[in-house]
Amino acid sequence: xxxxxxxxxxxxxxxxxxxxxxxxxxxxxxxxxxxxxxxxxxxxxxxxxxxxxxxxxxxxxxxxxxxxxxxxxxxxxxxxxxxxxxxxxxxxxxxxxxxxxxxxxxxxxxxxxxxxxxxxxxxxxxxxxxxxx
Amino acid sequence: xxxxxxxxxxxxxxxxxxxxxxxxxxxxxxxxxxxxxxxxxxxxxxxxxxxxxxxxxxxxxxxxxxxxxxxxxxxxxxxxxxxxxxxxxxxxxxxxxxxxxxxxxxxxxxxxxxxxxxxxxxxxxxxxxxxxxxxxxxxxxxx
Numbered sequence: 001x002x003x004x005x006x007x008x009x010x011x012x013x014x015x016x017x018x019x020x021x022x023x024x025x026x027x028x029x030x031x032x033x034x035x036x037x038x039x040x041x042x043x044x045x046x047x048x049x050x051x052x053x054x055x056x057x058x059x060x061x062x063x064x065x066x067x068x069x070x071x072x073x074x075x076x077x078x079x080x081x082x083x084x085x086x087x088x089x090x091x092x093x094x095x096x097x098x099x100x101x102x103x104x105x106x107x108x109x110x111x112x113x114x115x116x117x118x119x120x121x122x123x124x125x126x127x128x129x130x131x132x133x
Numbered sequence: 134x135x136x137x138x139x140x141x142x143x144x145x146x147x148x149x150x151x152x153x154x155x156x157x158x159x160x161x162x163x164x165x166x167x168x169x170x171x172x173x174x175x176x177x178x179x180x181x182x183x184x185x186x187x188x189x190x191x192x193x194x195x196x197x198x199x200x201x202x203x204x205x206x207x208x209x210x211x212x213x214x215x216x217x218x219x220x221x222x223x224x225x226x227x228x229x230x231x232x233x234x235x236x237x238x239x240x241x242x243x244x245x246x247x248x249x250x251x252x253x254x255x256x257x258x259x260x261x262x263x264x265x266x267x268x269x270x271x272x273x274x275x276x
Contacts, residue, residue, distance in 0.1 A: 058246050059254050083167040090171045097234055104244035
């Protein structure tokens with residue numbers, strides 16, 4: 001499952017570079033939605049994978065995944081404006097708190113794969129919606 | 134310790150209400166939406182985490198209702214009805230998430246996890262997050 005986390009961060013980095021290149025043509029409403037997608041899914045997948053490896057450190061893993069989601073959301077939001085950054089910070093932290101619970105309650109880790117697929121599909125939708133905004 | 138967290142979150146919420154009411158003429162609709170939803174989410178999370186640990190899972194309807202109504206009150210104070218809707222939705226989401234996390238902290242066997250030490254860390258972390266959010270919002274009132 002560690003390869004999934006690595007893959008997720010690589011995909012997020014590629015999409016963030018693409019969004020950074022397109023940041024001048026992106027409307028503020030689409031920017032806010034993109035921020036929520038990246039921060040939320042990063043928090044969820046990080047929590048769901050990390051709780052598989054370290055089930056004895058539930059609290060530390062919850063805080064770590066929350067901080068990761070909040071950082072990714074805030075960094076992506078700063079491409080657009082400060083209100084998007086604030087929304088991404090809050091949403092990433094919320095989803096990061098939920099991630100370890102989701103990973104621990106569903107025993108098998110298939111849920112991380114499904115979340116990863118949903119994340120990629122939503123990012124492609126968002127990327128294709130940029131020229132219209 | 135949990136009482137301190139609960140009281141300081143309440144004080145922060147009251148000061149946010151005062152600031153929102155004072156600065157309501159400066160707010161545009163999008164800005165009001167953003168700050169009301171963020172304040173409501175952070176307040177609901179902190180309040181319900183501390184409350185669940187303090188009362189050991191009793192009186193959960195009370196804290197959920199307080200979070201929802203405080204989000205609605207912030208929106209009404211800022212003067213936009215859409216902000217009231219966004220605030221109540223985000224407040225109820227934040228309080229639901231805080232209640233879930235607090236119940237798992239009280240009884241980790243709900244998720245099939247072993248018992249853990251340091252259960253004060255998570256409410257403390259959420260209070261720190263709420264203070265950070267409050268500082269960012271108070272700084273952003275200038276512009």
